Amino acid sequence: MRLEGKVAVVTGAAAGIGAATAALFVKEGARVVVADNNLEQAEKVARGLGENALAVGVDVTVASQIKRLIAATVAEFGGLDILVNNAGYGIRGSVVNTDEEDWDKVIDVNLKSVYLCSKYGIPEIEKRGGGAVVNISSTAAVCGIPDRAAYVAAKGGVASLTRSMALDHADKNIRINSIAPGVIWSNYYEKMLKEVPDPDAFVHGLKARAPVNRMGTPQEIATMVLFLACDESSFATGGMFTVDGGYTAR
Template sequence: MRLANKIAIITGAGAGIGEATAELFVKEGARVVLADLNFEKVQSVAKRLGDQALPIAVDVSKSGQVKAMVDATIEQFGALDILVNNAGYGILGNVVTTDEKAWDDLMNVDLKGVFLCSKHAIPHLEKRGRSAIVNIASTISVVGIKDRAAYVAAKGGVAALTRAMALDHIEQGIRVNSVAPGIIASSYFDKLIAEHPDPEAFKKWNDARAPIGRMGQPVEIAQMILFLASDESSLATGAMFTVDGGYTAW
């Protein structure tokens, strides 16, 4: 019960890494707010997790909605100890082919969303002390990838913002770290594989992109998030923890 009596907000909790993190947090004793743009998804997750989970529909790019989410957390559970900034998505395109509005929309969710959620959560995290923020960055924060210009820029910003926040709020007892997942199996990848002209070959190619020889599973990222949210990582702040099966090592 590494998170006994802890209260956490997890954004993007309707699927994938966010959903796996919510399940693990509840197993470890936390009460969780499941935040997602898709309310039906987080409602479904909350039904499985029971009274320990509160589903909330939120657009993390909207300050008013983020504040309402944090206020609802305090009203329901009385405090806040952990924030997991997981909400985000990617788009295809380089700087020439990426539509300007698509760029702005992605930045508003992937990077501004981290800013807004942290901005409204930190005053409550400070009251508790020994609290934690975990931001979800990406391996492409450090290595880049073709035709993902907006996503690479946003996740690079998340990694940099993590370091700044860690220094700004260390004296308030708030640790801030980021996790950099590699290629993680998800409904997004399932769709890409299903739509590919040669699904089996495409799956094998994705599996081979990391030395470990397979895509990661959401729960494997959730385990790292749990570590960083718990007191087990009491000395860790301002760091990015890469969980990628060796992808960035070669």
């Protein structure tokens, strides 16, 4: 029970990495707020986790809603120890053919959300004597990806922001790290399978990106989130931990 007595907020927790993280946290003794813009799905996840989980519908790009999220967490569970900034969103496009509105949305969901959740979450973590923030970045933070300009920029920003945040709050016993997942099987890819002309070739191409010749699972990323959130990683802060099956080692 590595998180016994801890309270965590996980954004983008209605599916994928967020849902897997919420489930693992509860298993390890934490009380968890399942935060997502899809309240119906968030409630479904929370129900499956029992009395130690609370669903909150939230748009992570709106400050007033983040304030409400943090307030609901403190009201329900008494404080906040761990913040996992997992909410993310991506689109296709180079800088030339990405509309400004789409650019802003990608930056807001992936990067501004980290700023807002941390702005209002970190003071509550400080009240508890310290804790951890884990930001989900991407291998896109270190490797360019064609036709993904906004997403690459946003995830690169998450990695850089993490380092700055770690320095700002180290003296408060708040450790802040990021994770760079590789290709992780998710609802996003399930939807894409319905759109591509050759699903088998599409899946083969995804697997081939990693030397281990497979995609990762949300549970594998959740395990790294748990490590960075618990006391076992007490000397780790300001780092970006890559979990990508060897993709960036090439």
